[in-house]
Amino acid sequence: MLVDYLKAKSLLERYGIRSVRSRYVKSADEAIDFAGRKRIVLKALSEKELHKSKAGLVRLDLGNAAEIKKAYNELESRSAGLGQYKIIAQEMAQSGAEVILGGREDSQFGKLVLIGLGGIYVEAFRDFALRTCPITRYDAAEMLGQLRACEVITHHGKATAMVERLLLQISALLERNRWIKELDLNPVILREDSYDVVDIRVLR
Numbered sequence: 001m002l003v004d005y006l007k008a009k010s011l012l013e014r015y016g017i018r019s020v021r022s023r024y025v026k027s028a029d030e031a032i033d034f035a036g037r038k039r040i041v042l043k044a045l046s047e048k049e050l051h052k053s054k055a056g057l058v059r060l061d062l063g064n065a066a067e068i069k070k071a072y073n074e075l076e077s078r079s080a081g082l083g084q085y086k087i088i089a090q091e092m093a094q095s096g097a098e099v100i101l102g103g104r105e106d107s108q109f110g111k112l113v114l115i116g117l118g119g120i121y122v123e124a125f126r127d128f129a130l131r132t133c134p135i136t137r138y139d140a141a142e143m144l145g146q147l148r149a150c151e152v153i154t155h156h157g158k159a160t161a162m163v164e165r166l167l168l169q170i171s172a173l174l175e176r177n178r179w180i181k182e183l184d185l186n187p188v189i190l191r192e193d194s195y196d197v198v199d200i201r202v203l204r
């Protein structure tokens with residue numbers, strides 16, 4: 001079962017993992033109000049559709065009231081067949097390298113932590129690293145080293161430390177919340193000295 005986005009967001013926060021400012025909105029005006037002068041993203045969240053962008057349920061980089069209104073209305077009509085859904089407004093993150101961080105419950109190995117490089121890399125090249133929980137700093141470093149495309153991260157000294165820390169935080173979260181079947185931060189957008197988690201999926 002999909003855990004409510006904002007609940008998952010605050011769970012992550014308790015383990016030191018920040019994610020982009022987000023709020024449910026019930027009208028285009030609420031979304032416009034949330035945006036203020038910033039660029040935002042609108043998404044429709046529903047248990048029925050876990051691949052939002054494929055289903056046209058993600059609208060990026062909305063910069064003014066007219067754009068927001070149009071996107072909001074489009075999302076509402078696209079969501080009609082989804083049953084229960086919520087529209088969430090988020091701050092638009094700056095661009096960077098996209099990595100996937102997460103974990104899941106495995107029947108054989110118990111809790112696993114995972115890192116992969118961007119959606120297409122994981123799917124097309126199966127470029128990811130897995131470890132059983134709990135992991136140490138050394139495991140986290142080894143996981144990064146194991147990625148074929150690891151230069152995307154290790155290229156920037158600070159990003160390496162940031163990702164290693166995130167892996168440890170995820171490991172701690174999974175250890176202490178045994179009910180979690182799957183956790184996906186996909187993507188985490190990495191820049192030289194900061195990151196943004198823009199999509200959180202927790203299944204129980």
Ligand code: ADP
Pocket residue numbers: 020041043050051052053054058060090091092093094098186187198199
């Ligand atoms: P899904 O994985 O369900 O298709 P996401 O929420 O991950 O939906 O959005 C799809 C893509 O849109 C992300 O991989 C990312 O590239 C981009 N994106 C999503 N949210 C934001 C955001 N708040 N800021 C910047 N880019 C975003």
Ligand code: MG
Pocket residue numbers: 186187199
């Ligand atoms: Mg995603």
